Amino acid sequence: MISWYLATPLVxxxxxxxxxxxxxxxxxxxxxSVAGNxxxxxxxAILMARxxxxxxxxxxxxxxxxxxxxxxxxxxxxxxxxxxxxxxxxAVSVYALADVPKRAEHLGYHALFNVLIGGxxxxxxxxxxxNLYVWFEVMLISSFGLLVLGGRPEQIDGGVKYVTLNLxxxxxxxxxxxxxxxxxxxxxxxxxxxxxxxxxxxxLVTLIAVMFMIAFGVKAAVFPLFFWLPAAYHTPFFSxxxxxxxxxxxxxVYSLMRMFTLVFTGDTGFTHEILLWVAxxxxxxxxxxxxxxxxxxxxxxxxxxSQIGYMIMGLALYTPLALAGAxxxxxxxxxxxxxxxxxxxxxxxIAGSTDLGRIGGLYKTAPLLAxxxxxxxFSLAGFPPLSGFWAKYVLVAAAIEIEGWAIAxxxxxxxLLTIYSMTKIWxxxxxxxxxxGTDPTLASLSAHDRRSLIWxxxxxxxxxxxxxFFPEPFVTFAERAAGQLLDPTAYIEAVLGGPAT
Amino acid sequence: xxxxxxxxIGVLVATSVYLMLARNVLRFIFGLILISNAANLTIFTAGRxxxxxxxxxxxxxxxxxxxxxxxxxxxxxxxxxxxxxGLFAFALVLMFRAYSTLxxxxxxxxxxxxxxxxxxx
Numbered sequence: 001m002i003s004w005y006l007a008t009p010l011v012x013x014x015x016x017x018x019x020x021x022x023x024x025x026x027x028x029x030x031x032x033s034v035a036g037n038x039x040x041x042x043x044x045a046i047l048m049a050r051x052x053x054x055x056x057x058x059x060x061x062x063x064x065x066x067x068x069x070x071x072x073x074x075x076x077x078x079x080x081x082x083x084x085x086x087x088x089x090x091a092v093s094v095y096a097l098a099d100v101p102k103r104a105e106h107l108g109y110h111a112l113f114n115v116l117i118g119g120x121x122x123x124x125x126x127x128x129x130x131n132l133y134v135w136f137e138v139m140l141i142s143s144f145g146l147l148v149l150g151g152r153p154e155q156i157d158g159g160v161k162y163v164t165l166n167l168x169x170x171x172x173x174x175x176x177x178x179x180x181x182x183x184x185x186x187x188x189x190x191x192x193x194x195x196x197x198x199x200x201x202x203x204l205v206t207l208i209a210v211m212f213m214i215a216f217g218v219k220a221a222v223f224p225l226f227f228w229l230p231a232a233y234h235t236p237f238f239s240x241x242x243x244x245x246x247x248x249x250x251x252x253v254y255s256l257m258r259m260f261t262l263v264f265t266g267d268t269g270f271t272h273e274i275l276l277w278v279a280x281x282x283x284x285x286x287x288x289x290x291x292x293x294x295x296x297x298x299x300x301x302x303x304x305x306s307q308i309g310y311m312i313m314g315l316a317l318y319t320p321l322a323l324a325g326a327x328x329x330x331x332x333x334x335x336x337x338x339x340x341x342x343x344x345x346x347x348x349x350i351a352g353s354t355d356l357g358r359i360g361g362l363y364k365t366a367p368l369l370a371x372x373x374x375x376x377x378f379s380l381a382g383f384p385p386l387s388g389f390w391a392k393y394v395l396v397a398a399a400i401e402i403e404g405w406a407i408a409x410x411x412x413x414x415x416l417l418t419i420y421s422m423t424k425i426w427x428x429x430x431x432x433x434x435x436x437g438t439d440p441t442l443a444s445l446s447a448h449d450r451r452s453l454i455w456x457x458x459x460x461x462x463x464x465x466x467x468x469f470f471p472e473p474f475v476t477f478a479e480r481a482a483g484q485l486l487d488p489t490a491y492i493e494a495v496l497g498g499p500a501t
Numbered sequence: 502x503x504x505x506x507x508x509x510i511g512v513l514v515a516t517s518v519y520l521m522l523a524r525n526v527l528r529f530i531f532g533l534i535l536i537s538n539a540a541n542l543t544i545f546t547a548g549r550x551x552x553x554x555x556x557x558x559x560x561x562x563x564x565x566x567x568x569x570x571x572x573x574x575x576x577x578x579x580x581x582x583x584x585x586x587g588l589f590a591f592a593l594v595l596m597f598r599a600y601s602t603l604x605x606x607x608x609x610x611x612x613x614x615x616x617x618x619x620x621x622x
Contacts, residue, residue, distance in 0.1 A: 130577055130580075133581075134580065134584070137584045137588070140588070141587060141588060141591065144591055144595075148595065148598075151598070151602075153602045153603060153613050154613050154614045155614075156595070156598055156599050156602050156603060157599070157603060157611050157612075157613040157614040158614040159595055159599075160526060160595060160596070160599050160608070160611060161608075161611075161614075163591070163592055163595055164526070164529060164530075164533070164592070167533055167537075167588060167592065168521075168533070168536075170588075171533070171536055171537050171540045174537075174540045174541075174544070174581055175539075175540040175543050175544075177544070177577075178540065178543045178544030178545075178547050178548070178574070178577070179543065179547055181544065181547060181548060181573075181574065181577075182544075182546075182547025182548060182549075183547075230615070231614055231615055232614070234614070235614055
């Protein structure tokens with residue numbers, strides 16, 4: 001029975017994908033995508049309730065006992081990631097009703113989108129390292145398809161860089177899995193957590209840990225491995241950009257958090273020191289790169305990189321408070337980032353471009369959109385009392401607690417520079433008059449389009465406000481999740497059954 | 502057997518890194534295909550090598566009597582080969598499409614998505 005709680009969030013997206021593919025010629029396909037994601041949100045909520053009540057739950061697929069079979073496991077972090085994935089997927093699938101052209105629907109946009117969501121959920125729920133590799137591939141191949149769907153030259157250009165760099169990371173990941181299996185004889189993450197500390201040759205373990213760090217680092221787009229991201233993320237449909245921006249890099253961050261709290265904890269002085277440097281440099285390069293850009297989506301792409309740095313910082317500091325900050329940041333960031341890309345899409349529809357030099361006057365035409373932009377934008381920058389403020393507050397407090405003055409200073413300065421980029425978008429796109437002298441009009445959007453574009457944006461903004469005004473339950477939750485990460489006994493017991501040795 | 506395979510893997514990785522450093526993306530893809538085979542061989546080698554011992558359990562026993570080949574890494578390698586096949590088929594088609602739309606195979610000239618400042622103006 002427990003297995004079904006874990007398997008449903010995986011089965012639903014694939015079922016939706018098959019149905020959406022079969023019905024892709026009519027209007028039914030897109031509504032199936034929306035319905036499927038409503039169901040996914042329900043399944044995720046049930047899973048979350050279960051995990052809140054019972055603690056870590058695990059299910060063995062096909063009744064093969066761990067560590068031999070494939071295990072699905074959910075602790076608080078996995079569960080919250082699945083919930084947030086479902087929320088983002090639902091918002092984007094509603095947005096896609098007005099954003100994705102018919103031609104792309106006929107080519108199977110909705111099927112690819114739901115396979116992507118299935119892959120993301122799988123990566124969050126699996127308890128097996130090779131299975132994680134397989135979910136990464138599911139995600140990769142569907143994201144390749146989504147990225148080049150439409151076939152504009154820029155998309156092909158960005159696609160080449162995205163595909164090649166991600167394939168390298170995949171191969172590194174696979175080699176790491178092979179070597180780790182050779183040393184331990186197991187691929188089950190919980191079993192690895194037991195076996196790896198007992199190995200004689202800890203030096204080799206650290207070496208493999210660095211291989212994983214690079215492989216997941218490419219996925220998470222950290223310095224100096226992020227170049228594929230700003231090359232590709234501004235080229236596809238806005239729906240695709242939004243879901244990529246919200247979810248894909250976060251799977252890399254999640255995998256890093258999982259492996260470097262559960263398995264590779266033997267030499268934290270070495271590995272987490274590297275991560276701390278990586279975090280600081282990721283934050284800085286990302287935000288400085290954004291300052292140099294002049295296109296809404298390019299600015300936002302560089303900000304993904306810079307924000308990833310905060311999450312890595314939480315992992316690198318490796319204290320209960322810092323990890324809680326990282327979990328909180330993950331949740332807050334996915335909502336805010338996906339939302340900003342969605343707003344960018346509407347701005348392009350109304351004003352005709354995302355190039356800041358060629359648009360303007362959006363505040364006058366669409367004041368509601370302007371307000372809905374300000375909420376996630378200021379949340380990203382960390383204005384109180386929005387969600388980003390609490391996320392940054394917890395992380396900086398954690399840094400000061402262990403007297404990491406330098407990293408705390410970097411985090412604060414990057415927050416300031418983020419405001420610079422956000423005010424740039426505000427001033428150029430919303431405030432200044434349109435450079436052509438004409439006011440953009442809402443007339444280009446039909447009432448139906450307007451509804452399906454604005455609802456997801458408004459809902460995600462409302463969620464940001466809720467987290468901002470009532471942060472306490474979320475912080476408490478993040479602290480509990482961090483507690484589970486730092487003391488994986490419950491996780492190991494749930495997966496392997498019986499007390500861990 | 503292990504030293505021989507280790508050497509093979511080393512040569513494969515060296516060759517593929519050389520290929521991947523090329524600016525021609527087609528050579529890059531060939532390098533990627535080679536290095537993925539090196540990764541597959543790594544899994545195969547790391548998972549215990551035996552000679553002429555298929556993983557079969559004799560009749561009447563619950564476990565094999567002697568040390569037999571490890572079937573798991575072979576299953577992993579098979580999975581990885583299948584996945585890799587799909588990915589590389591996609592990558593090759595993408596490169597072909599890139600050549601026909603962008604008119605070049607050189608990564609230096611692929612600047613449509615990120616135009617140079619000095620040339621854009």
